[in-house]
Amino acid sequence: QVQLVESGGGLVQPGGSLRLSCAASGRTFSGYGMGWFRQAPGKEREFVAATTWRYGRTYYSDYRDSVKGRFTISRDDAQNTVYLQMNGLKPEDTAVYYCAAKGGKLSTSYDYWGQGTQVTVSS
Numbered sequence: 001q002v003q004l005v006e007s008g009g010g011l012v013q014p015g016g017s018l019r020l021s022c023a024a025s026g027r028t029f030s031g032y033g034m035g036w037f038r039q040a041p042g043k044e045r046e047f048v049a050a051t052t053w054r055y056g057r058t059y060y061s062d063y064r065d066s067v068k069g070r071f072t073i074s075r076d077d078a079q080n081t082v083y084l085q086m087n088g089l090k091p092e093d094t095a096v097y098y099c100a101a102k103g104g105k106l107s108t109s110y111d112y113w114g115q116g117t118q119v120t121v122s123s
Contacts, residue, residue: 001025001026001027002024002025002026002027002101002112003024003025003026004022004023004024004099004100004101004112004113004114005022005023005024005025005114005115006020006021006022006097006098006099006114006115006116006117007020007021007022007023007117008020008021008117009097009117009118009119010118010119010120011120011122012089012119012120012121013121013122013123014089014090014091014121014122014123015088015089016089016121017085017086017087017088017089018086018089018119019083019084019085019086020036020083020084020086020097020099020117020119021081021082021083022034022036022081022082022083022084022099022114023079023080023081024080024081024082024101024112025080028077028080029077029080029082029101030077030080031053031056031105032053032101032102032104032105032107033050033051033052033053033101033102033107033110034050034051034052034075034082034099034100034101034102035047035048035049035050035051035073035099035100035101035110036048036049036050036073036082036084036097036098036099036100037097037098037100038093038095038096038097038098038119039095039096039098039116040092040094040095040096043095045098046064047064048063048064048067048071048084048097049061049062049063049064049067049071049072049073049084050062050073051073051074051075051082052102053105059075061073066092067086067093070086070087070088070089071084071085071086071087072084072085072087073085082099084097086119089119089121090121091121091122092121093119093121094119094120094121094122095119096116096117096118096119097116097117097118097119098113098114098115098116099113099114100112100113100114
């Protein structure tokens with residue numbers, strides 16, 4: 001019953017911007033860690049960004065080094081949605097982007113995954 005649905009992918013030119021959305025249903029994910037991962041052809045899936053609930057008080061966001069300063073993760077718990085704003089896109093950002101959610105408020109594992117959305121950065 002839990003479902004994550006990504007949207008917003010597409011073809012953009014280098015230096016362009018794109019905003020990905022991940023709508024969750026079947027469970028409220030307020031207080032749950034959520035993240036974005038990506039997988040390029042012939043490559044392993046890699047972590048991109050995450051927003052986590054730390055110390056039962058606040059959300060904390062972190063990013064892989066290659067996207068710091070360019071990507072921003074955000075969430076709207078009222079809408080059960082997480083976003084990934086991507087600016088200054090580079091060809092090496094081309095990949096299928098997946099949204100993921102952890103299995104519990106204190107869980108360290110991502111148990112729920114979306115179907116993925118293609119992001120292609122090319123001239």
